[in-house]
Amino acid sequence: MSEPNERCAPFEEDLSAWIDGQLPAMRADEVRAHVARCGACTVRVAALRAVDAELRGAADAPRADEVARLAAVRRNVDAELRDGTRERPVARRAPRRTRRWWAPLAAGAVGAAASAALLLLVRPPAPSDEGVAERSERAVVAREPVAPLAAPVSPPETTLAAKQERDAAFARSGASAVGDGAQDAALEVESADELALIERMAALPDAERAELERDVARWRQMTEGERDAVRERWRIAVE
Amino acid sequence: VHDADEDVRLMLALRAGDTSAFDALFRRWSGPLLRFVDRMVRDPAAAEELVQETFLRLYKARERYEPEARFSTWLYTIATRLALNELRRPRQQHPHKSTDETDADGASLVLSHEGPRADDVAHARRMGASVEAALVDLPERQRAALWLAAVEGLSYAEIAESLATSEKSVKALVHRARCALSERLGRKAEA
Numbered sequence: 001m002s003e004p005n006e007r008c009a010p011f012e013e014d015l016s017a018w019i020d021g022q023l024p025a026m027r028a029d030e031v032r033a034h035v036a037r038c039g040a041c042t043v044r045v046a047a048l049r050a051v052d053a054e055l056r057g058a059a060d061a062p063r064a065d066e067v068a069r070l071a072a073v074r075r076n077v078d079a080e081l082r083d084g085t086r087e088r089p090v091a092r093r094a095p096r097r098t099r100r101w102w103a104p105l106a107a108g109a110v111g112a113a114a115s116a117a118l119l120l121l122v123r124p125p126a127p128s129d130e131g132v133a134e135r136s137e138r139a140v141v142a143r144e145p146v147a148p149l150a151a152p153v154s155p156p157e158t159t160l161a162a163k164q165e166r167d168a169a170f171a172r173s174g175a176s177a178v179g180d181g182a183q184d185a186a187l188e189v190e191s192a193d194e195l196a197l198i199e200r201m202a203a204l205p206d207a208e209r210a211e212l213e214r215d216v217a218r219w220r221q222m223t224e225g226e227r228d229a230v231r232e233r234w235r236i237a238v239e
Numbered sequence: 240v241h242d243a244d245e246d247v248r249l250m251l252a253l254r255a256g257d258t259s260a261f262d263a264l265f266r267r268w269s270g271p272l273l274r275f276v277d278r279m280v281r282d283p284a285a286a287e288e289l290v291q292e293t294f295l296r297l298y299k300a301r302e303r304y305e306p307e308a309r310f311s312t313w314l315y316t317i318a319t320r321l322a323l324n325e326l327r328r329p330r331q332q333h334p335h336k337s338t339d340e341t342d343a344d345g346a347s348l349v350l351s352h353e354g355p356r357a358d359d360v361a362h363a364r365r366m367g368a369s370v371e372a373a374l375v376d377l378p379e380r381q382r383a384a385l386w387l388a389a390v391e392g393l394s395y396a397e398i399a400e401s402l403a404t405s406e407k408s409v410k411a412l413v414h415r416a417r418c419a420l421s422e423r424l425g426r427k428a429e430a
Contacts, residue, residue, distance in 0.1 A: 013410075013411075013414060015414070016388075016410070016413050016414035017395070017413070019417075020388050020389075020395070022388075022395045022410065047421045048421050050424055051385075051417050051421050051424060052389040052390075052417075054370035054420075054424065055370060055374075055385070055386065056389070058370065058371055059271065059275075059386075059390045062270060063277075066274075069283070069287055070269045070273060070290075073269065073290050073291045073294070074265060076291050077291055077298070080295055081295070
């Protein structure tokens, strides 16, 4: 079989675009002419086309639970259009071992540490994130469908002290039962970003959570200057 | 393969207030869209929410719809942008640093998830296809560009619109992605 040679080089980067029919007509003719007389490029084009065949095969094969998932999506779309509520996605209905972990969070026991992590991670709102923020708010509804955003939502808490105070107040209220409505109600007063984060943190496997806890410890030892540097990097990352 | 004229007709009917057209659009597009978004975010719950959000936006924007762009392009642009947003969120940091974009990866300093997530690996194994496994390793913009070109048949101009980039950049993204997957397939064939 022939090997690619120096005559192939000028065509290499156009092969995909040629396969996709995205080259100007003249250039497409040149590529076609080269491929027709070059064994190496013929093989190469066949290999690239094989990728497409595999991908289309994958795209044409719905997963077993697709019908159920789409039915849930459809119900949510309808509910959202009707009255702004939605249920939890099918994929999240698995038993939630996460509950136990965020009980102490809700009760204030590790509130400070979690708050530090949240503070660290809560992003300044970027315009393009508007949709995501909206969705996070709805995720609250998903968790507690009987109490949609009917209660007034407080403005986001942005300071550690405010969050600690809220955690303490929650602990004083005696609402210690895991997974009860009070817990979800208390969480509803937080910002959408914070909620999404709590949920994501809670869902972390043990090893990653340990890592996060180390991050939190590191954060708490940082000087304000160091924290500003991290915030700045974060700001750049989301913009 | 979808009849593009039919999509436009349905969208115009929806704009005119015929909500049954929304049902039809959902039936036609929710499956392909979910399969695309599943590959993008690889978190099934997040993928469902993205499909949901895409259709909600479609519905809310119905009165502004003009049949200038292809319907599928419009739909995939919404979904792609939502998916890329989702991937920028901390939990979804891609395990592999993107090589095709200039994003400063400050977040990973604090919350780093090195290596593929367990559910990615499990999913790739379940799919049993090496191309699926290789897709997981591609930077997200390459993944999106290749899927939209090879599976959905979007033009590079349309993909450029979806990814908010240039056609030239799309051409490079698609080619890099296709080469990477082709190499993976080749290795499998040799093995």
